[in-house]
Amino acid sequence: MSRYLQRWTTPRGIAAQVAILLGVALAIVILISANQTQALVLGLGAGALIAALALSITLNYQGSGVVNFSVGAMAMYASYIYFGLRTDGKLFLPPIPNPLALIEGVVHLFGAPGFRLPAFPAFISVSNGGSTSYSYGAAIKTAAMSAPEAMVIALAECAVLGLLFHLLIFRPLRKAPVLAKVVASIGLFILLQEIVVLRFGSDAQTVSPILPQHPVSLPRGIHIPSDQLFLTAIVILVTFLLWGIFKYTRYGIATRAAAENEKGSLILGFSPDFLAGVNWVGSTVLVGLFGILIGPINQSIDPYTVTLLVIPALAAALLARFTSFSVTVIAGLGIGMASSWIQYITNQSWFPKVGGAALPGLSDALPFVIIIVVLMLRGKSLPTRGSIETIKLPFAPKAKRALPSTALFTIVAAVLLFVVTPDWRLAIVNATVGAVICLSLVVLTGYVGQISLMQMALAGMSGFTLSKVADAYHIPFPIGPLLGAVVAVGVGLLAGIPALRVRGVNLAVATFAAAMTIQSVVLGNPAWSGTNGASVAPPSMFGVTFGPNQPWSKIFGGGKGLLPNPWFGVFCLVVLALLILGVVNIRRSRTGRQMLAVRANERAAAAAGVSVSGTKILAFAISAFIAGIGGALSGYRFGSVTADYFGAVPSMLFLAFAYLGGISSVSGAVVGGMLVAGGISTMILTSWLHVSDQYTLLIAGTGLILMAIFNPQGVAGGIRELSHSLQARRHAKRGEQPEVELQEVSS
Amino acid sequence: MTTMLSTTGLTVTFGVNKAVDDLDLVVEAGQLVGLIGPNGAGKTTTVDAISGFVPCRGEVDFLGTSMTSLSATARARAGLGRTWQSSELFDDLTVLENLQVAAEKISTKGFLRDLVNPRNDDVEALEKILASVDLLAAKNQLPTELSHGQRKLVGVARALAASPAVLCMDEPAAGLDSTESLELGGRIRSLVDGGLSVLLIDHDMGLVLTVCDVIYVLDFGRLIAKGTPEEIRSSPAVIEAYLGGGSDA
Numbered sequence: 001m002s003r004y005l006q007r008w009t010t011p012r013g014i015a016a017q018v019a020i021l022l023g024v025a026l027a028i029v030i031l032i033s034a035n036q037t038q039a040l041v042l043g044l045g046a047g048a049l050i051a052a053l054a055l056s057i058t059l060n061y062q063g064s065g066v067v068n069f070s071v072g073a074m075a076m077y078a079s080y081i082y083f084g085l086r087t088d089g090k091l092f093l094p095p096i097p098n099p100l101a102l103i104e105g106v107v108h109l110f111g112a113p114g115f116r117l118p119a120f121p122a123f124i125s126v127s128n129g130g131s132t133s134y135s136y137g138a139a140i141k142t143a144a145m146s147a148p149e150a151m152v153i154a155l156a157e158c159a160v161l162g163l164l165f166h167l168l169i170f171r172p173l174r175k176a177p178v179l180a181k182v183v184a185s186i187g188l189f190i191l192l193q194e195i196v197v198l199r200f201g202s203d204a205q206t207v208s209p210i211l212p213q214h215p216v217s218l219p220r221g222i223h224i225p226s227d228q229l230f231l232t233a234i235v236i237l238v239t240f241l242l243w244g245i246f247k248y249t250r251y252g253i254a255t256r257a258a259a260e261n262e263k264g265s266l267i268l269g270f271s272p273d274f275l276a277g278v279n280w281v282g283s284t285v286l287v288g289l290f291g292i293l294i295g296p297i298n299q300s301i302d303p304y305t306v307t308l309l310v311i312p313a314l315a316a317a318l319l320a321r322f323t324s325f326s327v328t329v330i331a332g333l334g335i336g337m338a339s340s341w342i343q344y345i346t347n348q349s350w351f352p353k354v355g356g357a358a359l360p361g362l363s364d365a366l367p368f369v370i371i372i373v374v375l376m377l378r379g380k381s382l383p384t385r386g387s388i389e390t391i392k393l394p395f396a397p398k399a400k401r402a403l404p405s406t407a408l409f410t411i412v413a414a415v416l417l418f419v420v421t422p423d424w425r426l427a428i429v430n431a432t433v434g435a436v437i438c439l440s441l442v443v444l445t446g447y448v449g450q451i452s453l454m455q456m457a458l459a460g461m462s463g464f465t466l467s468k469v470a471d472a473y474h475i476p477f478p479i480g481p482l483l484g485a486v487v488a489v490g491v492g493l494l495a496g497i498p499a500l501r502v503r504g505v506n507l508a509v510a511t512f513a514a515a516m517t518i519q520s521v522v523l524g525n526p527a528w529s530g531t532n533g534a535s536v537a538p539p540s541m542f543g544v545t546f547g548p549n550q551p552w553s554k555i556f557g558g559g560k561g562l563l564p565n566p567w568f569g570v571f572c573l574v575v576l577a578l579l580i581l582g583v584v585n586i587r588r589s590r591t592g593r594q595m596l597a598v599r600a601n602e603r604a605a606a607a608a609g610v611s612v613s614g615t616k617i618l619a620f621a622i623s624a625f626i627a628g629i630g631g632a633l634s635g636y637r638f639g640s641v642t643a644d645y646f647g648a649v650p651s652m653l654f655l656a657f658a659y660l661g662g663i664s665s666v667s668g669a670v671v672g673g674m675l676v677a678g679g680i681s682t683m684i685l686t687s688w689l690h691v692s693d694q695y696t697l698l699i700a701g702t703g704l705i706l707m708a709i710f711n712p713q714g715v716a717g718g719i720r721e722l723s724h725s726l727q728a729r730r731h732a733k734r735g736e737q738p739e740v741e742l743q744e745v746s747s
Numbered sequence: 748m749t750t751m752l753s754t755t756g757l758t759v760t761f762g763v764n765k766a767v768d769d770l771d772l773v774v775e776a777g778q779l780v781g782l783i784g785p786n787g788a789g790k791t792t793t794v795d796a797i798s799g800f801v802p803c804r805g806e807v808d809f810l811g812t813s814m815t816s817l818s819a820t821a822r823a824r825a826g827l828g829r830t831w832q833s834s835e836l837f838d839d840l841t842v843l844e845n846l847q848v849a850a851e852k853i854s855t856k857g858f859l860r861d862l863v864n865p866r867n868d869d870v871e872a873l874e875k876i877l878a879s880v881d882l883l884a885a886k887n888q889l890p891t892e893l894s895h896g897q898r899k900l901v902g903v904a905r906a907l908a909a910s911p912a913v914l915c916m917d918e919p920a921a922g923l924d925s926t927e928s929l930e931l932g933g934r935i936r937s938l939v940d941g942g943l944s945v946l947l948i949d950h951d952m953g954l955v956l957t958v959c960d961v962i963y964v965l966d967f968g969r970l971i972a973k974g975t976p977e978e979i980r981s982s983p984a985v986i987e988a989y990l991g992g993g994s995d996a
Contacts, residue, residue: 589858607800
C-alpha cells in the first residue's frame with residue numbers, strides 16, 4: 001500500500017494524477033455542454049501565458065535557486081516596451097537616479113519647489129513615425145513601427161534586462177537566504193510595475209493584433225480564435241525545446257546538476273554562474289514573448305492583470321516541483337482553461353448568487369485550492385535539517401530593557417502626535433499600524449522561519465469581521481476587534497495547515513495564493529464588502545468615540561481642530577506597545593526558544609522533544625492574531641476595509657517592509673512600520689525632500705533590492721551591528737576588554 | 748535486568764536498497780551497547796529509524812511500549828534521546844538555551860504565562876550538565892563560536908538535558924583525535940555508570956571495543972556479529988567485513 005502511494009507521489013505520479021483528473025473533467029464537460037466546452041477552450045490563451053510564466057519560474061529556479069515572483073511583472077513590462085515601440089516608435093526608459101536630484105532636494109528644502117534641473121529622458125525615439133507628444137491615448141494610432149521590428153527590439157531589451165537582473169541582483173544573492181531572494185524578487189515586481197505606471201499611467205491601453213485572429217471552427221458549433229491556438233502551439237513547442245535541451249545537451253544536464261549541487265555543473269565544465277545567467281536571459285525573453293503576444297488576445301494591456309498571473313503560474317510550477325517542464329505546461333494550460341470555465345459557470349443562472357450577482361473571484365481561488373490539494377496529496381514530510389533549501393535568517397536578539405525603552409518610545413511618539421502637523425500625525429498613525437503588521441511577521445517569519453505573504457489579507461479578514469459584527473450585531477468596541485483577530489487566527493490556521501508539509505518558498509507561494517483568494521472572494525466581493533469596501537464604525541468606549549475623524553479638544557492651541565484625532569494615535573501606540581511586550585516575552589521564554597530551535601533545525605528540534613508542527617501552528621496563530629489586531633486598527637484608521645489595501649500585493653509589500661526593517665527583531669518591526677507606504681519614510685520623502693508621491697513605491701522597490709543584497713540583517717540589525725562595533729572601538733581606545741554582549745552579536 | 752530498548756525485525760528500505768535488514772537489537776538497563784560497522788553499513792539509518800526520522804518496518808519497543816506509530820517528537824519526550832553525527836545545534840541560540848530547549852516541555856498554560864512573565868526554570872540542573880562536559884564557561888556563547896569538539900559535547904549535553912532513559916549517540920567521536928576520542932569514551936562510560944543506558948554508534952572499532960558491554964556489528968544493513976568485545980575481536984565475520992573489503996580497516 002505505502003509503495004503504491006509512494007509511486008503516486010513522485011513527480012511523474014502527480015503528473016499522471018493531474019492528467020487523469022483533467023482528462024476526466026474535460027470529458028465530462030465536453031459531453032455535457034457545448035457552451036461549457038466553448039468557455040474551456042477560450043481559456044487556452046491565458047493558459048498558455050500562465051504556462052510560459054511557470055516555465056520561466058522553473059528555469060530561474062533551476063538556474064539560480066530563485067523563485068521569481070516578478071515573472072508576471074516582466075511579461076507586463078515587455079508588453080509595454082512593445083506597445084511603446086509599435087504605437088509611437090519610442091523606447092521608454094526607467095527613471096534613472098539623477099545625481100542632480102540631491103541638489104534639487106536641498107534647494108526644495110529651502111522652499112523653491114518650482115526649481116528643476118535637467119533630467120534624464122523618459123523615452124528614446126527609435127522610429128520617426130510617431131508623433132512628438134508622449135501622450136498615450138486609448139485609441140489605436142497609426143503604427144509607428146512594424147510588429148516584427150518592435151518585437152525584436154522588445155525581446156532584445158528583455159534579454160539585456162534578464163542579464164542585468166542576473167548580474168546586478170540575483171548573482172550577488174546566490175548564497176543569500178531564500179527570504180532575501182524572495183524579497184529581491186518582490187522588489188523587482190514593484191519596481192517594474194511602478195516604472196510602467198510612471199511612464200504610461202495605470203489605465204489600460206489598446207494594442208493592435210499580432211497573431212492572425214480568425215475564428216477556427218470546431219465540431220458542435222464551438223469556435224476558437226486562431227491567435228489562442230497559435231499561442232498554445234508556441235508554448236508547447238517551447239516546452240519540447242526546453243525538454244530536449246535539458247535532457248540531451250551538456251548545458252541542460254549541467255543546469256540540472258547545478259540545481260542539485262553547484263559542483264555538479266563544474267564537473268561538466270560549466271560555471272554555475274554562467275548557467276544562471278543564460279537561464280535568466282532565456283526565461284526573461286520567454287516571458288517577454290508571451291507578454292507581448294497575450295496583449296492583443298486580452299484586447300488591452302494594463303500594469304496589473306498579467307503581473308498577478310504569477311500566482312496561478314507559481315501554482316503550476318509548484319505542482320511540477322519546479323522541475324518537470326511537461327507537468328508545468330499541462331498545469332498552466334489547465335489552470336487557464338479551468339479559470340475561464342469557472343467564470344462561465346458562475347455566471348449561469350443556476351449557479352448560487354450572492355446579493356443577486358455572480359460570486360466573484362472563484363477563479364482566483366483556483367490556484368490556492370490546487371496548491372492545497374497537491375500538498376495534501378504529497379503526504380506528510382518528515383523533519384529535515386536546515387539547509388540551503390530552507391532559510392538562514394538574521395540573528396534574533398533578545399530585547400534588553402524592553403519595558404523602559406518601549407514605554408519611552410510610546411510616550412515620545414504620543415507627545416509628537418499632539419505637536420506635529422496633521423499629515424505627520426497621520427504618518428505616525430500609519431507607521432504604528434504598519435509596525436503591528438510587521439510585528440506579526442517577526443513572530444512567524446523572524447522566529448520560526450515561515451515565510452508568509454498573506455498577513456495583510458489576514459488583517460483584512462479581521463477588519464471585515466469587525467465591520468460586519470459591528471454592523472449586524474452591534475458588538476461594542478473591545479470585543480469587535482478581538483473577534484476580528486480570532487477570525488484572522490482561524491483563516492490563518494486554515495491557510496497555514498500546508499505549513500506543516502512545506503517550508504521555505506513553497507509556503508510563501510501557498511500563502512500568496514491564499515491572500516489572492518481572500519482578496520477576490522471576500523474583500524473584493526461587492527455583495528459583501530460594497531463597492532468602496534466594508535465600512536468600519538469608529539471605536540467607542542464609555543460613551544467616548546475616539547476614531548481618527550472625531551475632533552478632539554485642542555491642547556496646544558492652534559486652530560486646526562486636531563484632525564486626525566491624536567487620541568486615536570495614542571490608542572494605536574498603546575496597542576502596539578502591548579503587542580511588542582508580548583512578543584519580547586515570547587522571545588525570552590521557552591516558547592521563543594522552541595520557535596528559534598525549529599527555525600534553526602527542525603530535525604534536531606524534534607529530537608529535543610519539540611513539536612515542530614505544534615510550534616509552527618502556534619506561531620501561525622500568534623502571528624494571525626497580531627495581524628488581525630493590525631487589521632482592526634487599519635479598519636478604524638480608514639473607516640473601511642478595501643481589497644486594494646488588504647490584498648495579495650500589499651501582503652507581499654508588508655513582508656518586504658518587515659524584512660527591510662529587520663524581520664527577526666521587535667525593533668525591526670518598528671522600523672518596518674516607519675518604512676511602509678504612508679509612514680514616516682513617505683513623509684520624509686514627500687515633505688522634506690519634495691519627492692513626488694509617484695516615486696515613493698519606486699524608491700521602496702529599489703530599496704528592497706539593495707537591502708536584500710547589502711544588508712540582509714535589515715535596518716534594525718544594521719544599527720545593532722554598528723552600535724556594537726562602535727562600542728568595541730570605544731572600549732579598545734580606553735584599553736579595556738570590550739564588554740561582550742553575546743546575546744546581541746550577530747552569528 | 749530490564750530491557751530498555753529493543754528492535755524486532757527492523758527494516759528500512761530506500762528504493763530497492765535495504766539500508767537496514769531485519770535487525771534485532773536489545774539495550775538492557777545500565778548497559779553501554781555498541782553498534783559498529785564499515786561506512787554505509789546502515790548504522791545511522793538504524794538510529795534514525797529508532798528515533799523516528801525514517802519510516803521503517805518492524806518493531807521498536809521502548810520501556811515495554813511500542814514506539815512504531817509515534818512521531819520523533821513523541822519518542823524524544825518518552826525519554827528516547829539521540830545525538831547527531833554533525834551536532835545539529837541550534838545556531839541562533841546560546842549553549843545554555845540549546846539545553847533549555849531540550850529540558851523544557853511546552854504547554855498552553857505555560858505559553859500564556861510566558862507572554863506575561865517569562866521565567867527560566869531549572870537552569871542550575873542544566874549548568875551542572877554543562878559543567879560535567881567542561882562547558883560551563885561557554886554557556887552564553889553561540890555554538891558557532893565553539894570548536895568542533897566542543898560543539899559535539901554541546902550536542903551530548905543537549906541530549907542529556909532532556910533526562911533520557913536511553914541515549915542513542917550517533918558517531919560522537921567522528922572528527923575527534925584519538926586522545927579526545929578516548930576522553931569522550933571515559934565520559935560516556937561514567938554516564939552509563941550513573942544509570943543511563945546508551946546505544947553508541949561508531950565506525951571506528953577502537954572506541955567501541957574499549958568502552959562497550961555488548962557490541963552489534965552491521966555490514967550492508969545486516970547483523971553479522973553480536974557479543975562482548977572479546978567475542979567481536981575474534982569473530983571471523985567481523986574481520987572479513989573490516990579487512991576483507993580492502994585496506995580501510
